[in-house]
Every structure is written in C-alpha cells, then in structure tokens.
Amino acid sequence: MGSFISKITPKDDQMSQPSYTDTSPIRQLIVLINQNASILEAVCSQKSTPIPDLNAPFHPSTETFRSIPVAAEAANVICAAALQLAAVLMPPQVTLYHVAGGHFKAAAVRACLESNVTEILREAGPKGLSVQGISAINGQDPQKMGRFLRILATNHIYREIEPNVFTNNRISSMMDTLKPTKDLFADPKHKHDGTPGLAALVGHHLDEAFKAAAYSWETLSDPATRRSGDPKASPFARAINSEETLWHFYEHPEQRDRQHRFDIGMQGIQALQPPNAILGAYDWETLPEDSLVVDVGGGVGTSSLSLAANFPRIKIVVQDLSGVIWDGKKVWAEKMPDAIQSGQVILEVHDFFEPQPRRGAAVYLLKQILHDWSDEYCVKILTQLRVAAAPKTKLVLMDSIMPFACHDPGTDKSGIPGAVPREAPAPLLANFGAVNEMGYNADIDMFLLFNSQERTITHIDELLGSTGWKAVKVYRQEGGDSTFLQGIEAIPI
Numbered sequence: 387m388g389s390f391i392s393k394i395t396p397k398d399d400q401m402s403q404p405s406y407t408d409t410s411p412i413r414q415l416i417v418l419i420n421q422n423a424s425i426l427e428a429v430c431s432q433k434s435t436p437i438p439d440l441n442a443p444f445h446p447s448t449e450t451f452r453s454i455p456v457a458a459e460a461a462n463v464i465c466a467a468a469l470q471l472a473a474v475l476m477p478p479q480v481t482l483y484h485v486a487g488g489h490f491k492a493a494a495v496r497a498c499l500e501s502n503v504t505e506i507l508r509e510a511g512p513k514g515l516s517v518q519g520i521s522a523i524n525g526q527d528p529q530k531m532g533r534f535l536r537i538l539a540t541n542h543i544y545r546e547i548e549p550n551v552f553t554n555n556r557i558s559s560m561m562d563t564l565k566p567t568k569d570l571f572a573d574p575k576h577k578h579d580g581t582p583g584l585a586a587l588v589g590h591h592l593d594e595a596f597k598a599a600a601y602s603w604e605t606l607s608d609p610a611t612r613r614s615g616d617p618k619a620s621p622f623a624r625a626i627n628s629e630e631t632l633w634h635f636y637e638h639p640e641q642r643d644r645q646h647r648f649d650i651g652m653q654g655i656q657a658l659q660p661p662n663a664i665l666g667a668y669d670w671e672t673l674p675e676d677s678l679v680v681d682v683g684g685g686v687g688t689s690s691l692s693l694a695a696n697f698p699r700i701k702i703v704v705q706d707l708s709g710v711i712w713d714g715k716k717v718w719a720e721k722m723p724d725a726i727q728s729g730q731v732i733l734e735v736h737d738f739f740e741p742q743p744r745r746g747a748a749v750y751l752l753k754q755i756l757h758d759w760s761d762e763y764c765v766k767i768l769t770q771l772r773v774a775a776a777p778k779t780k781l782v783l784m785d786s787i788m789p790f791a792c793h794d795p796g797t798d799k800s801g802i803p804g805a806v807p808r809e810a811p812a813p814l815l816a817n818f819g820a821v822n823e824m825g826y827n828a829d830i831d832m833f834l835l836f837n838s839q840e841r842t843i844t845h846i847d848e849l850l851g852s853t854g855w856k857a858v859k860v861y862r863q864e865g866g867d868s869t870f871l872q873g874i875e876a877i878p879i
C-alpha cells in the first residue's frame with residue numbers, strides 16, 4: 387500500500403494533490419472522535435464507570451456510563467462519526483450491502499437464536515466451543531453453523547477465537563435467555579418464560595416481521611393496497627395470505643406461542659431503553675394520592691409494574707385484549723402479587739376502540755399504541771379517550787418521535803417545550819445517523835406489521851388536535867434519546 391502511494395506524484399496522476407488538513411471531511415470526523423473519546427474517558431474515570439469491552443459478555447453495569455448525559459452524548463458522537471467515516475471510506479457496494487444484505491445476516495441470527503447457540507456458548511465458558519461441539523448439543527449441521535457464526539462474527543456478533551471455535555461477546559450475549567440449555571431443549575415452547583425478553587423480541591422480529599418484509603414490495607406495487615392504512619392489508623397480512631391483523635392472527639389457538647413470545651418481547655423493549663424511561667415520561671410525582679392511571683393497551687403491564695413500584699399511592703388499571711391480560715395476570719402474580727391483592731393494580735379486558743369504561747382518570751397512558759395504527763384508527767382511539775376525559779385529565783403518549791435526518795425548522799416553530807431534539811454537531815447527520823436507528827427500525831416494522839408508522843411531533847400534534855387534545859410538553863431523556871421513546875403530555879382542549 388505504502389509503495390503504491392509513494393509511486394503516485396502529481397505529474398503521474400494529472401490530478402491536484404488533495405490537502406489533508408483538519409478541515410477535510412475525514413479529518414473533521416476524526417477530530418470529533420478524538421475530542422469525544424477524551425470526554426468519555428475523563429467522565430468514566432471520574433465516575434469509576436467502565437467503558438464497555440466488546441469481547442466480554444454483556445453485563446448491565448457496562449451500560450452505566452450511558453446514564454451520565456455527557457458520557458452518553460460523547461459515545462453517540464463517536465459512534466455517529468465512526469459510522470460516517472466508514473460510509474466515506476468503505477467501498478460503496480459494501481456499505482450498500484450492509485443494508486441490502488441485511489436479511490442474510492438476519493437469517494444467520496435467527497438460526498443461532500432458535501438453536502440456542504448463545505446459551506450453549508455461555509455454558510462453554512471463555513474458551514468457547516467448536517462448531518462440532520455446538521452441533522452435538524443443538525443437532526444442527528456443524529458446517530452450516532460455522533458459516534452462520536462466521537458472518538455474524540465478522541459483524542461483531544460472536545467471536546471466532548480459533549478457526550471454527552466461537553465464543554460469546556458483548557453483542558451475542560444480548561440474546562441470552564440466561565436459562566440452562568437442558569431446560570431450553572427439554573421445553574422449547576417455554577424458552578422465553580421468565581426471561582429478560584430481548585431474545586423473545588428478536589425472535590418475533592426474525593419471524594413475523596421478517597416474513598412480512600419479504601412481501602413489502604408486493605403490497606406497495608398492488609394499487610389496492612399501495613396507499614392503504616388498513617392493518618388487514620399490511621405486508622404481514624399478505625405474507626400469511628389472510629386479511630387479518632397481527633392481533634387477530636395471535637388469537638388463533640395455534641398461534642398462542644407466537645403471541646406469548648410477543649408479550650414477553652414487549653418486556654424486552656425495556657432492555658432497549660433507559661431503565662427509567664417510563665418514570666421520565668411524565669411528572670408522575672405530581673399526581674395526588676389515589677389518582678387513577680389507566681394504562682390503555684398496556685400489554686402485560688410492563689410499564690405499570692415500574693409505576694406501581696415507584697408510586698405505591700397511585701391506582702393503576704391495565705387494559706388489553708383477553709389473551710394478553712391472561713398473560714399479564716401470570717406476570718403480576720410472579721413479580722408484584724401484593725399490588726393485585728391490595729387492589730392498587732387491576733388488570734382488565736378492554737378494547738380501546740370501544741367506549742372507555744374508566745371515565746375521568748387522572749392519566750390515560752398510551753405507550754407504543756398509536757404507532758401500531760394508521761391515522762384513521764388513531765383518531766378513533768384518541769376520540770374514545772377524549773370522550774372519557776375530565777377537564778384535568780392528562781393524556782401521556784409514549785412513542786418514538788421521529789426526527790428528520792436534517793435540521794427541521796418546522797419543529798422549532800411548534801412551541802411545544804422539549805419538541806426540538808438534540809442535534810449532532812456538523813458534519814454528522816443531525817439525527818446522529820444509524821446510532822439512532824432503533825426508532826427508524828420501529829417505523830418500518832410498524833409499516834410491515836400494521837400498515838402504520840412512527841410519527842414526527844408535528845404529525846402527532848395534528849392527530850391530537852383533530853381529536854380534542856393538545857400536546858403541551860415533550861419529555862426527553864438527557865444525553866441523546868432523539869428517536870427512541872419520548873413522553874408526550876397532552877391536555878383536553
């Protein structure tokens with residue numbers, strides 16, 4: 387390489403010599419990386435907080451630095467700059483194929499997740515295990531296993547420590563159910579029961595959403611479904627060849643396992659957001675004693691578990707469809723039985739398209755509900771809550787507020803406190819690029835499964851305005867949360 391460069395002279399290549407100054411695009415990115423690495427190291431050393439080790443299995447303590455806003459932002463800037471640097475310098479077809487070939491890698495992740503490779507490697511310990519050893523336990527073909535693991539190790543998921551010998555790393559261990567492999571193989575149906583839920587969420591995305599993704603263009607190229615917001619006309623409906631929503635699909639007795647995995651996966655969302663996300667979504671401490679919070683479409687009550695534990699003096703009703711409430715009762719019996727026995731928390735079946743039975747609540751919470759529905763359905767849900775609201779009722783939405791990939795002058799003008807996201811410094815993309823990809827992933831997932839979407843704050847405010855509500859505040863986590871789950875407080879108008 388060096389000899390090749392030394393052979394090129396201005397005369398040879400007939401081009402003007404580029405000047406490698408601090409203002410060249412790659413130098414600007416490197417300066418950002420350097421400056422922010424110094425900030426990150428200084429903060430972590432001052433707070434005795436480790437910087438993550440890619441080779442070590444994941445442990446929650448390695449994420450402590452992200453709860454320090456200045457460290458979280460420094461990490462985001464470093465990652466955004468590194469990704470942009472790679473986009474500048476990598477062969478463009480390779481960058482294109484990171485995305486266009488996403489399903490190749492996704493297929494490999496699914497093979498490893500479903501055949502319990504992460505758990506097998508956990509039990510094998512730091513010396514790892516050969517592909518023959520892995521296959522002797524999970525019954526898969528060793529050669530195929532090696533190929534799946536290698537494409538993933540090439541992308542920093544698992545580590546190939548010797549030829550054909552693999553071990554877990556920080557990323558692969560995120561898929562660990564933390565269960566003994568003998569239990570997983572003896573009872574595969576209950577693999578995700580009692581687990582942190584991220585493996586269940588990944589399993590759901592690699593199954594229902596993956597299949598739907600394969601039919602997205604077929605849905606868009608059909609004039610009958612191209613512009614539809616009907617969940618029964620989604621790519622998922624086309625993939626299963628049945629005009630039904632994901633929720634109705636889950637109600638078939640033979641889909642019970644998938645529904646169960648989805649419900650546990652929603653708890654896995656917790657692993658993707660700051661631990662106090664629901665607590666920071668509204669000023670809960672301002673609620674008077676015995677105030678009623680209705681967690682509408684609350685799933686098994688993941689957010690309500692956190693609220694009930696932190697605010698024992700508020701009353702909570704978790705509402706959802708019958709199968710989910712059934713699962714929820716088991717979750718609460720295990721995690722917070724006292725809250726149910728004392729009556730602090732009630733789980734009840736309610737369809738949010740029907741009139742809301744809990745009238746005049748202090749707060750109606752809609753967490754990750756509106757993003758499941760296109761505008762015409764959101765209007766119905768919001769209208770039912772507006773009819774039930776008292777003048778002092780608050781509506782708390784928790785969804786990803788989507789920023790543009792460039793600066794948005796429209797958000798500046800909205801006048802809603804907190805509406806303007808924290809932007810990355812130039813020359814980075816204003817939204818921190820793929821560092822904030824989770825929100826954009828969710829947006830496309832919503833299209834695939836429900837013909838719905840994540841929304842900008844302007845779009846949310848328009849929806850609220852059309853149903854008698856008004857957004858008055860956006861609650862953001864400090865340190866860079868620009869696309870993943872913000873709280874939006876709205877009041878009746």
Ligand SMILES: C[S@@+](CC[C@H](N)C(=O)[O-])C[C@H]1O[C@@H](n2cnc3c(N)ncnc32)[C@H](O)[C@@H]1O
Nearest residue numbers: 652683684685688706707710736737738753754
């Ligand atoms: C994306 S999940 C969010 C669950 C919960 N809010 C959370 O964040 O953990 C959407 C929830 O809406 C529920 N749901 C779908 N249609 C519903 C309906 N018509 N009435 C009530 N709940 C419904 C689903 O069963 C599911 O639990």
